[in-house]
Amino acid sequence: MNPADRQQNRPGWRILIAGTGGQGVLTAARLLCECFAQLGHQVVSGQLHGMAQRGGAVQSSVIIDGGSSPVIPSGRADFVVGFEPVETARALPFVSRHTTVYMNTAPVVPYVLAQRAALKKEQAQYPDVQQLADGVRAVASRTFAFDATQRAARAGSVRALNMVMLGCLLGSGSLPCSAEDFWNIVAKRMPAALGEANTKAFRGGTDLAAELQVGGATP
Amino acid sequence: MSTTPRHEILQDNPGTRACLLGNLAIVRGALEAGVQFFSCYPGTPSSEIGDTFARIAKDADVLFEYSVNEKITVEIAFAASLAGARSMCGMKHLGLAYANDPISTMPYIGVEGGMVIVSAGDPSAITSPNEQDQRHFSRYLYYPVFDPATPEDARQMTRYAFELSETTHLPVIVRPTTRVCHSSGMVELGPLPSGKNEIRFTKDPPRYVPIPGNVRRMRKELTERFRRAEELLQTSDFFPHSGSGRRGIIAGGVAYAYAAQVIEDLNLREQVSLQQIGAYPIPESLLRNFLESVDSVLVVEELTPLIEEWVSVSALRNGRHIPILGKHSGHFPMEFEYSPDVVEDAVRDFLNLDRRKKLSVSVPELPPRPPVLCPGCPHRTSFYLVGSVFGKRTVYCNDIGCYTLGYGEPLHACDTLLCMGSSITQACGLARVTGRRTVAYIGDSTFFHSGLPALVNAVQADDPVTIVILDNYITAMTGFQPSLTTPDQASEGIRQTAPRTVNTDADCGRIEQAVRGLGVREVYSVDPFDEQTTLAALKQAKAGTGLNVVVCHAPCVVDRRRRAKSEGRTPFVIDQELCNACSLCVRVLGCPAITIAEGKYEIDQDLCDGCELCARVCQHDAIKPATTEKM
Numbered sequence: 001m002n003p004a005d006r007q008q009n010r011p012g013w014r015i016l017i018a019g020t021g022g023q024g025v026l027t028a029a030r031l032l033c034e035c036f037a038q039l040g041h042q043v044v045s046g047q048l049h050g051m052a053q054r055g056g057a058v059q060s061s062v063i064i065d066g067g068s069s070p071v072i073p074s075g076r077a078d079f080v081v082g083f084e085p086v087e088t089a090r091a092l093p094f095v096s097r098h099t100t101v102y103m104n105t106a107p108v109v110p111y112v113l114a115q116r117a118a119l120k121k122e123q124a125q126y127p128d129v130q131q132l133a134d135g136v137r138a139v140a141s142r143t144f145a146f147d148a149t150q151r152a153a154r155a156g157s158v159r160a161l162n163m164v165m166l167g168c169l170l171g172s173g174s175l176p177c178s179a180e181d182f183w184n185i186v187a188k189r190m191p192a193a194l195g196e197a198n199t200k201a202f203r204g205g206t207d208l209a210a211e212l213q214v215g216g217a218t219p
Numbered sequence: 220m221s222t223t224p225r226h227e228i229l230q231d232n233p234g235t236r237a238c239l240l241g242n243l244a245i246v247r248g249a250l251e252a253g254v255q256f257f258s259c260y261p262g263t264p265s266s267e268i269g270d271t272f273a274r275i276a277k278d279a280d281v282l283f284e285y286s287v288n289e290k291i292t293v294e295i296a297f298a299a300s301l302a303g304a305r306s307m308c309g310m311k312h313l314g315l316a317y318a319n320d321p322i323s324t325m326p327y328i329g330v331e332g333g334m335v336i337v338s339a340g341d342p343s344a345i346t347s348p349n350e351q352d353q354r355h356f357s358r359y360l361y362y363p364v365f366d367p368a369t370p371e372d373a374r375q376m377t378r379y380a381f382e383l384s385e386t387t388h389l390p391v392i393v394r395p396t397t398r399v400c401h402s403s404g405m406v407e408l409g410p411l412p413s414g415k416n417e418i419r420f421t422k423d424p425p426r427y428v429p430i431p432g433n434v435r436r437m438r439k440e441l442t443e444r445f446r447r448a449e450e451l452l453q454t455s456d457f458f459p460h461s462g463s464g465r466r467g468i469i470a471g472g473v474a475y476a477y478a479a480q481v482i483e484d485l486n487l488r489e490q491v492s493l494q495q496i497g498a499y500p501i502p503e504s505l506l507r508n509f510l511e512s513v514d515s516v517l518v519v520e521e522l523t524p525l526i527e528e529w530v531s532v533s534a535l536r537n538g539r540h541i542p543i544l545g546k547h548s549g550h551f552p553m554e555f556e557y558s559p560d561v562v563e564d565a566v567r568d569f570l571n572l573d574r575r576k577k578l579s580v581s582v583p584e585l586p587p588r589p590p591v592l593c594p595g596c597p598h599r600t601s602f603y604l605v606g607s608v609f610g611k612r613t614v615y616c617n618d619i620g621c622y623t624l625g626y627g628e629p630l631h632a633c634d635t636l637l638c639m640g641s642s643i644t645q646a647c648g649l650a651r652v653t654g655r656r657t658v659a660y661i662g663d664s665t666f667f668h669s670g671l672p673a674l675v676n677a678v679q680a681d682d683p684v685t686i687v688i689l690d691n692y693i694t695a696m697t698g699f700q701p702s703l704t705t706p707d708q709a710s711e712g713i714r715q716t717a718p719r720t721v722n723t724d725a726d727c728g729r730i731e732q733a734v735r736g737l738g739v740r741e742v743y744s745v746d747p748f749d750e751q752t753t754l755a756a757l758k759q760a761k762a763g764t765g766l767n768v769v770v771c772h773a774p775c776v777v778d779r780r781r782r783a784k785s786e787g788r789t790p791f792v793i794d795q796e797l798c799n800a801c802s803l804c805v806r807v808l809g810c811p812a813i814t815i816a817e818g819k820y821e822i823d824q825d826l827c828d829g830c831e832l833c834a835r836v837c838q839h840d841a842i843k844p845a846t847t848e849k850m
Contacts (some may be wrong), residue, residue, distance in 0.1 A: 011453060020588060021237070030403075033238040033403050034238060036238075037236065037237065037238035037405065042405055043238045043403070043404070043405060044369075044402065044403065044405070045238070045402060045403040045404075046398065046401070046402045046403075047401050047402070047403075051608055055588055055811055055826075056588050056589075056590055057587075057588045066370075067480045067483055067484070068369055068476050068479060068480065069403065069473075069476045069477050069479070069480035069559055070402035070403075070404065070473075071477070071558060071559050072474070072559075072579065073558075073560050073563065074560050074577075075578045075580070078792060086585050086586060089582060089583060090582065090585055090727070092580050092582045093582065095580065097580055100434070107814070109814050109816070110586045110587065110588045111591060111809075111810075111811035111812075112586055112587060112588070112589065113586055113814070113815055114802075114805050114813050114814050114815040114820060115628065115629070115805055115806075115809060116586075117802065117805075117815045117818075118630070118805035118806045120801030123584065123586065124815070125327040126583065126586070127583060131583070132583065135583055139578075139580050141840070146685060170231045171639065203760065205608065
């Protein structure tokens with residue numbers, strides 16, 4: 001395990017998953033919980049899904065061996081897994097220089113932008129993705145940005161995006177479970193609908209982790 | 220060996236550790252207590268409790284119903300308990316207030332089988348029109364109230380609550396908040412019971428009838444029951460203490476989990492004496508002993524300063540003149556839920572430690588993603604048509620449900636909002652004093668919940684009001700629980716299970732029959748996607764003199780899709796040759812399927828449900844079904 005992945009002297013792994021409703025954030029969090037609970041770790045996870053609906057902002061925390069509070073304090077996420085560029089940037093309050101960020105660069109354009117354009121209001125453009133990535137990288141140098149949606153499409157379905165992101169997180173080797181073991185545990189708990197696409201997408205994610213050398217030394 | 224249960228919550232292998240959602244941990248606690256009857260009215264963040272019972276009721280041998288409202292759900296569970304059943308009912312904080320009438324007398328009469336009311340709280344009003352603190356029911360109406368900090372707390376407290384209730388004959392409240400309901404944590408499964416309570420109602424009118432002659436006796440018994448509950452709580456497991464030192468922290472609810480985490484993270488266990496308050500009434504001797512062991516106290520609790528004031532009274536009574544800090548001292552805000560950051564700052568201030576350096580992370584301005592009516596939602600069509608007939612000057616009183624999203628740009632369908640069923644009464648009050656026709660919007664589930672008595676009142680007054688009932692055959696906002704117009708319910712008679720089929724031939728008559736039966740003479744029944752008929756009905760309603768009702772029937776688009784498992788209607792596309800980017804469709808409909816890319820409006824083919832509304836609005840004939848585009 002890379003010591004840079006861990007915050008100074010604070011036990012446990014704090015993962016913040018951010019995305020939009022419909023991207024599979026809650027499923028990803030649930031699979032992490034089930035896997036690490038089965039392996040005997042102490043897991044807590046927080047989520048808000050009251051008004052969350054398709055297209056809404058969703059954040060979910062998964063904390064492994066890090067105590068009983070389900071909420072990650074500001075700046076104390078060890079990992080931010082961003083399923084969408086704007087949502088990754090929205091998670092910045094949880095990020096510090098010790099955080100590792102995985103950021104999907106494919107946007108889900110908020111509908112409000114069309115309304116703003118129609119009503120000639122300010123800020124009708126989706127923010128520049130490169131600038132968003134640079135902004136995150138300015139805080140956390142270990143920020144890895146890539147088009148995970150494209151990877152999911154290549155695996156058979158954009159709906160397998162969450163598997164690409166999980167593949168990347170597990171493939172980095174920074175969590176106390178190998179990508180292989182993780183997949184063996186969760187495969188049988190997966191919604192059957194996507195089947196093969198999920199498996200391919202997860203492999204795509206672990207390949208990405210290898211390509212980007214996310215498990216490597218601090219850049 | 221027994222076969223694997225159909226739901227993991229039913230597995231009978233004590234000692235197993237599982238990561239459970241707080242709401243599921245509550246279900247598990249109830250199952251371990253041998254619950255026999257469960258009723259609920261859905262409400263975020265409590266809904267998963269009832270939805271889980273809906274799935275497992277048969278296997279778990281639990282009688283289950285989605286009740287029509289919270290008053291009814293409490294009364295029916297109470298009656299079950301009088302016959303000896305361990306009974307439970309679920310709702311959100313607003314529901315507890317709605318059921319206040321039966322709730323205020325039940326402790327006087329007392330229960331037979333243990334009865335637990337689980338009422339989920341919503342600090343910060345994330346999905347509610349207010350914050351409120353149900354812990355006060357302890358002092359206000361003599362209820363033992365449990366306040367879990369984690370899912371494991373929730374399981375243990377729920378299980379114990381049944382025993383406490385049965386022993387003391389008091390109904391008991393379990394009050395988890397959003398951060399407990401919707402968090403997952405480690406839970407150690409306890410054993411499932413082998414037997415359940417015997418069911419028998421024994422006639423004993425003096426015992427069950429609170430007429431004044433009996434009430435004065437009951438009131439004395441209540442004092443005794445509540446005193447007994449405090450005694451039992453004193454020896455319960457729900458007031459754990461940890462750490463040492465002369466600085467005391469007392470905390471309850473999820474704020475306790477934050478405080479414990481801060482103490483662990485900052486390695487303060489040698490300096491701080493931490494006391495959890497897991498239930499109310501807080502045993503007096505516990506507070507006395509704690510106050511003697513410390514020189515100052517920081518109270519960490521969300522919402523009202525209940526513990527803080529309780530502790531202050533105890534200190535006064537025991538002559539302990541030490542600083543008791545919390546909300547009144549400004550260490551914590553009076554309103555909203557806490558966060559680990561808020562708690563850490565206050566703990567550092569309390570211990571005279573420097574505050575954590577705030578990271579100067581500047582988040583760029585990001586576009587928000589507010590909740591919005593779904594593409595294809597029939598409410599959008601209804602709002603658009605009603606708005607086009609009644610105009611901008613008409614006042615629109617809205618109600619609780621997805622249709623509250625008619626608020627603001629561009630539908631302007633929500634000028635007032637108060638509580639369940641209030642659209643009708645608010646419209647009547649406004650119409651009567653202004654003399655102008657006023658519109659009330661209300662959904663099917665909310666109409667049956669508390670719109671019915673409002674309608675009776677409206678019939679009596681015959682105010683110039685048009686009630687538009689938005690019937691989508693389901694309770695959509697809280698997760699698709701059945702309503703009285705959900706197709707399968709009519710035939711089954713009792714609302715036991717979620718419906719299985721798509722409603723193609725709606726039971727359209729049910730609302731109309733009720734409305735006519737109550738005396739409304741002018742009733743229109745329309746499908747909002749049938750524009751001409753709907754417009755004609757709305758115009759007649761607008762020209763009416765007194766009360767009239769327009770019922771708009773069309774299935775919830777999400778419910779229809781998730782049941783049909785089909786592709787649904789053909790999506791529409793914008794022909795860029797014909798579109799001059801006038802943006803009318805966006806300005807009047809606010810459909811999230813219409814997006815913008817490089818100055819061009821487009822329809823997201825994945826989101827579009829093919830409702831055709833935008834095509835009808837377009838003045839340039841630029842929006843067409845996708846199939847013709849492909850040809």
